[in-house]
Amino acid sequence: MAGTALGAVQMQESRQKKSYAGYKLIRTEPLNNMEAVETLMTLDGHNGVHFWTFPKQNLTTDILTSPGTEMHVRDLLNNLGLSHNVVIEDVDELLKTENPDLPEGSLDPKQGAGHRMTWQKYHRYADIVNWATFLRDRDPMVKVESIGKTHEKRDIIMLKISKSGGGSKPAIWIDGGMHAREWISPATVTYIANKLVTNNKRQYDDLLEMFDWYIVPVVNADGYEFTHTGDRFWRKTRSGTGNIYCKKGVDPNRNWDFKWGSSGSSKDPCSDIYAGPRAFSESETQSMSQKILQLRSQLKMYLTFHSYSQLWLIPYGYSKYEKPADYNELVRLASQGKAALERTYGTRYQMGTAPDLLYEAAGGSDDWAKGVAGIKYSYCLELRDTGRYGFALPASQIVPTGEETMNGVAALARSLATKLGLKAAPKTDLLEEY
Numbered sequence: 001m002a003g004t005a006l007g008a009v010q011m012q013e014s015r016q017k018k019s020y021a022g023y024k025l026i027r028t029e030p031l032n033n034m035e036a037v038e039t040l041m042t043l044d045g046h047n048g049v050h051f052w053t054f055p056k057q058n059l060t061t062d063i064l065t066s067p068g069t070e071m072h073v074r075d076l077l078n079n080l081g082l083s084h085n086v087v088i089e090d091v092d093e094l095l096k097t098e099n100p101d102l103p104e105g106s107l108d109p110k111q112g113a114g115h116r117m118t119w120q121k122y123h124r125y126a127d128i129v130n131w132a133t134f135l136r137d138r139d140p141m142v143k144v145e146s147i148g149k150t151h152e153k154r155d156i157i158m159l160k161i162s163k164s165g166g167g168s169k170p171a172i173w174i175d176g177g178m179h180a181r182e183w184i185s186p187a188t189v190t191y192i193a194n195k196l197v198t199n200n201k202r203q204y205d206d207l208l209e210m211f212d213w214y215i216v217p218v219v220n221a222d223g224y225e226f227t228h229t230g231d232r233f234w235r236k237t238r239s240g241t242g243n244i245y246c247k248k249g250v251d252p253n254r255n256w257d258f259k260w261g262s263s264g265s266s267k268d269p270c271s272d273i274y275a276g277p278r279a280f281s282e283s284e285t286q287s288m289s290q291k292i293l294q295l296r297s298q299l300k301m302y303l304t305f306h307s308y309s310q311l312w313l314i315p316y317g318y319s320k321y322e323k324p325a326d327y328n329e330l331v332r333l334a335s336q337g338k339a340a341l342e343r344t345y346g347t348r349y350q351m352g353t354a355p356d357l358l359y360e361a362a363g364g365s366d367d368w369a370k371g372v373a374g375i376k377y378s379y380c381l382e383l384r385d386t387g388r389y390g391f392a393l394p395a396s397q398i399v400p401t402g403e404e405t406m407n408g409v410a411a412l413a414r415s416l417a418t419k420l421g422l423k424a425a426p427k428t429d430l431l432e433e434y
């Protein structure tokens with residue numbers, strides 16, 4: 001019975017899912033003037049044209065085109081004098097292989113780890129929630145809390161990992177899945193949480209000793225589910241816009257109440273960087289911000305995970321002219337994490353503010369965490385890759401991405417501990433050593 005019902009749901013889902021047959025990813029040469037940037041930006045979200053990286057002067061831009069829009073986009077680029085080439089010839093082909101089915105039975109919790117999460121594939125929201133509650137049931141240091149509801153009434157779950165249970169230690173916040181299509185983000189964040197909790201080789205004893213960890217694996221759960229059932233490359237939330245053409249979705253990472261609505265965000269509901277009708281219009285950003293404010297005296301570091309481009313971003317994102325007074329200190333600490341990440345597999349990251357490396361983007365959570373919540377060390381990581389697969393990063397890259405990012409986060413946390421003068425208690429498991 002259950003099998004039949006599931007089959008029916010899957011059939012219904014595949015019927016309704018947007019097809020990317022004939023879609024290509026086109027990359028421009030670095031944009032040589034502001035006119036090109038502005039003209040390109042007017043395409044955003046209209047006639048099926050979507051950016052995978054947004055236009056900025058002196059940078060290349062990745063544009064997703066449909067069979068119906070490709071010629072129009074190419075003509076426009078030619079008119080702007082911009083050469084361009086196809087970087088992904090067949091987006092649909094990538095989608096067929098990015099998330100392969102696992103062998104029969106390998107997802108059966110009874111035969112495996114006790115939950116369905118594998119990090120061999122990208123999992124649905126329900127698998128993530130079940131994994132979190134499995135950890136909670138098994139390990140007294142894990143608590144799972146719903147910090148609010150999404151627009152479609154899903155729980156926004158947060159894992160609290162605390163050995164003392166008290167909430168008195170310095171703490172580190174980690175979140176993922178703010179942008180729906182960036183599947184590697186929840187996959188990496190759950191990987192990190194799982195490593196911390198299972199701590200198989202006891203290599204994270206010190207991190208668990210010194211810090212409490214607050215981890216939200218999927219902030220935008222509605223959008224994330226929609227990327228599995230409706231449109232793989234959906235970015236925004238799923239709330240109503242009141243607009244007749246573009247009925248749904250606000251960019252949650254343009255919706256935070258710090259310099260909201262200024263540079264690098266849009267008032268157009270059709271845009272993928274629509275900032276929303278007002279700051280914190282989205283229940284997801286509002287719920288998360290309230291939780292962070294509640295914990296602000298405890299939180300010493302804020303980490304948010306996005307993709308793609310392999311960037312380690314430092315506030316502020318809203319203006320190329322504004323850097324925090326302690327910018328160099330933030331860079332120094334982050335350099336430790338970046339070095340450890342890069343050492344793992346040689347994956348190279350660039351570091352700087354969003355305007356230095358990407359584009360100005362106001363209303364981001366990392367800006368807010370620093371500018372309003374007052375969390376000194378606030379970072380945004382854009383994970384793998386640099387555009388070979390873009391958002392369609394194959395599931396086979398989850399584990400290596402998880403490993404390198406975990407190494408980066410561990411080194412970062414240890415540097416923070418040194419800054420804060422924290423020391424892990426000496427190991428008490430001497431028996432094991434003799």
Ligand SMILES: [Zn+2]
Nearest residue numbers: 179182306307
């Ligand atoms: Zn993102």
